[in-house]
Amino acid sequence: ELKVEQNPLFLSMQEGKNYTIYCNYSTTSDRLYWYRQDPGKSLESLFVLLSNGAVKQEGRLMASLDTKARLSTLHITAAVHDLSATYFCAVDRSSGGGADGLTFGKGTHLIIQP
Amino acid sequence: DTGVSQDPRHKITKRGQNVTFRCDPISEHNRLYWYRQTLGQGPEFLTYFQNEAQLEKSRLLSDRFSAERPKGSFSTLEIQRTEQGDSAMYLCASSLAFGQGSYGYTFGSGTRLTVV
Numbered sequence: 001e002l003k004v005e006q007n008p009l010f011l012s013m014q015e016g017k018n019y020t021i022y023c024n025y026s027t028t029s030d031r032l033y034w035y036r037q038d039p040g041k042s043l044e045s046l047f048v049l050l051s052n053g054a055v056k057q058e059g060r061l062m063a064s065l066d067t068k069a070r071l072s073t074l075h076i077t078a079a080v081h082d083l084s085a086t087y088f089c090a091v092d093r094s095s096g097g098g099a100d101g102l103t104f105g106k107g108t109h110l111i112i113q114p
Numbered sequence: 115d116t117g118v119s120q121d122p123r124h125k126i127t128k129r130g131q132n133v134t135f136r137c138d139p140i141s142e143h144n145r146l147y148w149y150r151q152t153l154g155q156g157p158e159f160l161t162y163f164q165n166e167a168q169l170e171k172s173r174l175l176s177d178r179f180s181a182e183r184p185k186g187s188f189s190t191l192e193i194q195r196t197e198q199g200d201s202a203m204y205l206c207a208s209s210l211a212f213g214q215g216s217y218g219y220t221f222g223s224g225t226r227l228t229v230v
Contacts, residue, residue, distance in 0.1 A: 004156075031217065033218065033219070035221075040226075041223070041224075042205060042221045042222060042223045042224045043157070043205070043221040045218060045219075045220070045221075048217055048218045050217060088156050088157075090156070093159060098211065099145050099209045099210065099211050099217075099219070100162060100169070100170065101147050101149075101159045101162050101170075101207075101219075102157075102159065102219060103159065104156030104157050104158070105156055106154075106155060106156050107154075107155070107156050
């Protein structure tokens with residue numbers, strides 16, 4: 001059974017600090033997805049990582065993928081309050097390369113305090 | 115195109131009633147997915163379609179649940195004889211079949227179901 005594990009599940013941090021969210025997965029998939037969800041809202045796509053060694057950055061967020069270690073990281077630089085949200089990583093349900101849906105981690109609930 | 119649309123946004127129903135949700139995907143997307151998300155959890159896959167064909171159903175999808183995509187465009191998810199445990203956010207997503215020049219899934223705003 002495909003498993004996606006995130007840690008930490010809950011993170012409270014101060015503005016201006018840096019931190020990293022980790023995502024481990026059990027499949028051999030070469031693709032990994034990061035989403036943001038605000039309370040009561042749907043999922044906003046942040047990054048799609050398509051290959052080993054992929055690194056993508058948008059503003060204060062940077063995501064990377066190591067398919068050999070089956071590990072992705074989401075790094076937050078100089079956090080600001082607006083980044084408070086729940087962050088999910090997800091992988092394709094099958095490693096066959098088709099778009100047959102995602103398996104999600106439990107999410108990391110991030111609170112950034114002034 | 116305005117993205118993936120779901121209707122209604124909220125639904126409150128009494129236990130035992132039937133409910134139906136609608137999803138309109140991005141028009142050029144041939145794949146459509148349904149997920150369920152309970153409080154504090156990540157979305158869980160329920161089923162997906164390519165055009166009008168339902169390709170897979172999760173074991174989470176009991177026989178009280180049925181999904182259709184009759185013309186390969188919009189989809190409906192019906193829950194019969196609702197139970198309190200069905201209370202959740204139901205999310206729809208769409209995509210192209212990978213290899214058609216695009217990767218990634220676009221999610222709708224979801225339908226929040228409360229069974230009382």
